[in-house]
Amino acid sequence: MNSIPPLNSDRALSLARETLSIEAAALLALRDQVGDSFLAAMRAMLATRSRVVVMGMGKSGHVGRKIAATLASTGTAAFFVHPAEASHGDLGMVTPGDVVIAISNSGESEELAAILPALRRLSVTLVAMTGRPESSLARHADIVLSSAVSQEACPLNLAPTASTTAQMALGDALAVALLDARGFREPDFARSHPGGALGRKLLMHVQDLMRSGDQVPRVGPDASFSDTMREMTDKGLGATAVVDGDRVLGIFTDGDLRRLIETGADLRAMKAREVMHANPKLVQAEALAVDAADMMEKHSITSVLVVDAEQRLVGALNTNDLLRAKVI
Incomplete structure (x- = not known):
């Protein structure tokens, strides 16, 4: 040996x-x-x-x-x-x-x-x-x-x-x-490295990751508080869009719910338009996923609504979607 x-x-x-x-x-x-x-x-x-x-x-x-x-x-x-x-x-x-x-x-x-x-x-x-x-x-x-x-x-x-x-x-x-x-340049490099981290950052768009169709939680402005909560729970996003047709009026999130509870307000009597956060942050479907991630981090939000070029609601995205795609 x-x-x-x-x-x-x-x-x-x-x-x-x-x-x-x-x-x-x-x-x-x-x-x-x-x-x-x-x-x-x-x-x-x-x-x-x-x-x-x-x-x-x-x-x-x-x-x-x-x-x-x-x-x-x-x-x-x-x-x-x-x-x-x-x-x-x-x-x-x-x-x-x-x-x-x-x-x-x-x-x-x-x-x-x-x-x-x-x-x-x-x-x-x-x-x-x-x-x-x-x-x-x-x-x-x-x-x-x-x-x-x-x-x-x-x-x-x-x-x-x-x-x-x-x-x-x-x-x-x-x-x-x-x-x-x-x-x-970087986009050229990403095209030859689609499986790498840079490829994911430079080639993946919001529309590739977003939830769409029936997966997107949405209620009308006159929806009751219980209906609003039911939509949030059923879709599992931790938020719901408040819309007039396809036009986004606002968003209601878990964070908004916690803040309302702290005020002692009678939530059961409130409508979606009264509890929503108006003028929410929106992201274009064609935007890079990494840019959406940066925006969400900057504003300390975990969910964002996705709109098309005409500002119509087409989807929703949260940090879990970005994590699964390894964008963040």
Whole structure:
């Protein structure tokens, strides 16, 4: 049975901090290298009517998958192709006019080298991201992005650490610069992330969540207090609209009921128009759900009536509806 080696806490923390220092220094050095070739790569990616194909082997391949995913989620059509699989049929995924980003720290990856002639025949724009600008990959490329680092964070200077961090950061820099150049904004991001929190906030409207039809509690202005309470109870919203036809006159809520009880008023003799809160807060059905949530929080209310463009009552919304949809 293998024994667990003793942990030298001081050495472990020292190495951890040194790793972060080396990788931070690598990124700062990389920042100073960003220039004309970076702009050339951007122009090629903006100009193509096709796709961006990212390739890489080993750790560079893992980085490449992340770069492709980041590009795709920020407005640049991109996907990853494994170089070894490309030699066995997946090269068919690459089409003339594509921009290919080939990632290799050494620039001598055999799997990438094997498909370079085929890539040239396809008339793609080849962008090499490499730590060795004099490498074979760089010599065959149209554009070379240097991801060179002075040393790896690995104490043996062998395991890809600072170099892969540099590749990842360079890919992020491309994605960010491209999304800005494309005018890519929050609504665009939300459309490619419909299942995420931002997607819910920017794509979900009040009409998607509101209660409608018979689910909306409503009474006329001359409804008795008991009928008003019965409508609130039956619909379970904690409030009811007071309407003249479809026109909202007011709202009566649990909070209004508590305040009336404190006054000692004879509620049984009162009509809906006498107990309602006139000119209530309303929200448009087309409004974003997150804006409705902000309004409800600002005014410390838990229910709001929903109206259409003609200010007719079409629904109701409360905080439980927003919570279920994970808008708040």
